[in-house]
Every structure is written in structure tokens, then in C-alpha cells.
Amino acid sequence: MTTDAANKPSGLTALANPTRFLALVRIVLPYLVVSTVLLLSIGLWMGFSVPDDYQQGRTVRIMFVHVPSVWMAMGAYMVMVSGALGVLVWRHPLADVAARSAAPIGAAFTFLGLATGSIWGRPMWGTWWVWDARLTSFLVLLIIYLGLIALWNAVEEPAKSARMAAVVVLVGALNIPIIRFSVEWFTTLHQGPSVMRAGGPSLAPHFLYPLLVMGLAFLLLFFTLHLMAMRNEILRRQIRTAQRKAARGHRNPVARETSK
Amino acid sequence: MSALFGAKYFGFILSAFGITAAVLLALTIWIVLVHKSRLRQLDALEKAGIKRASRPNG
Secondary structure: OOOHHHHOOOHHHHHOOHHHHHHHHHHHHHHHHHHHHHHHHHHHHHHHHOOOEOOOEHHHHHHHHHHHHHHHHHHHHHHHHHHHHHHHHHOOOOHHHHHHHHHHHHHHHHHHHHHHHHHHHHHHHOOOOOOOHHHHHHHHHHHHHHHHHHHHHHOOOHHHHHHHHHHHHHHHOOHHHHHHHHHHHOOOOOOOOOOOOOOOOOOOHHHHHHHHHHHHHHHHHHHHHHHHHHHHHHHHHHHHHHHHHHHHHHHOHHHHHHOO | OHHHOOOOOHHHHHHHHHHHHHHHHHHHHHHHHHHHHHHHHHHHHHHOOOOOOOOOOO
């Protein structure tokens, strides 16, 4: 088994090479952008075509941006958890890149979950905000995201910041089941689960299908933005390496001459 | 959809969709601008004679 094919890296190992990863992004990105725009258009059209809900009236349409934002906020965190495991267990070169790039996107979706939930809560609950378990644990998620972004930016050494952030990501992951089950464990103003629940979704099909299409559109949007952000992070690291190389060359002109 | 305009709570529906569109658009534009800025920085470094270990095509 000494052929080129046998020596050729495959799967995740192949993607450890930044050049190969960037080439893959270049191929995949146009398809992702087109699919995202298409699904978002279909989802929005379906969402605005639904009849009014018998209890919530027209405001039920807010669900089509609120729920997918919440799903993506938690989904992005799970991407960071797999990145953290990749850093600490497998030491995959792109694991920290994936985790770090997901943080601002996850923070944006978390903010949207809180903002759209608050806008929906005012007409339905009569209040913008209440310190119940679901809302509070979701606010904690936003704080964790912001803390991690600050940590990644504060520690200059990439390997050190990757390890520190990975530990914080894994500790912060405890908040994900708390968010998920808060509406079952505690008495909350927020309603219980209506899509991912034992016994199947409680939503009527004419609300469920547009919601699933919007969920899929947001998922594709997340993948698109995440790949673009990962590409930026790889370039940032290449710039940093090049700048260090330049700085070493300036400090040691003899070494620079001999290395040519 | 036209029945939504002027309907009760229309402002809340518009705000929710508006803030979602604004945040996601701003995030996308920010990522695109960062990409362009990084490519410019790398080009400047290469013009200054600093070669990269691996040259991306993206």
C-alpha cells in the first residue's frame, strides 16, 4: 500500500490543510448562497401566507424568525462545542478556527432570539421581558458568547487562547440543556416545546411547514456565514504569520539574506 | 399578505422581521468587508516580499 492514493489524506485530515479547505470553500460557497436565498424566499412567502392564529392573531408570524434564530443560537454553540473537543482531544488545526468563527454568528442569532422574543412577548404577554428560566438562561447564552469573543481577542498566543476558550466553551455547554428543558423544569411565562417534543409537534401543519422551511433556510445561512468567517480567520492567521516573518527579517538582516 | 398592512400589531411584526433582516444583513456585510480587507493586507505583504507558506485561492 505505498501508492499515492493510499498516502493521500482524506476526510477531516485532508481539510486540516488550509489551502485545501479554502479551495473547498470556493467551490461550495456559491451553491450555499443560492440555496439560502431560495429557501429564505420560499419560507418568507409561506410564512406570510398562513392564516391568523385563533389565539395570537397575526403576530404568530413572528414565530418564523424567532424560533429559527433560537435554533441557530443553540446550533452555533454546538458547533463551538465540537470545535472545543477538536482542540482538546484531536488537536485538529481547524477546530479552533471553526469554534472562533462560529461565536459572532451565534451571538447575532442569540441577540435576534432575545429581540424578536421580546417584540412578540409585548403584545402576547403584555411585557417586553420577564426573568423566567427560559429567557434568563438564553440571556446567559448571549453573555457566554460575548465573553468567549472577548477571551479569543484578549489572548495573543493562538494555541493558548484556543485551549482556554475550549475549556470555557465546554463549561458553558451546561447552559444548553438548561435552556432546552427550562420550560419543563420550571414554571415559566414562556410556552413549552411545540416542535421537538415527545409525541410529535403540536403545531398545525400550516404553521409547522413554513417554520421548518425557515429553519432550514437559517441553517443554510449559518453554514454560509460560518464558512465565510472560517475563511477570514484562516487569512488572519496567515497575515499574522507573514507579519511575524517580516518582523524577524527586520531584526536579523543577515538571516534574511542567507534564507533567500 | 396585504391584509397585514395597518392590521393590529403590524408594528410588532414589522419590527421583528426588520430587526432580523438588519442584523443578518449587517453580519453578512461585515464578514464580506473583513474578507476584502484581509486579502488587501495579504497582497500588501506579498508586494513587500513576504511570501505565505500556503497561498489560498479564495
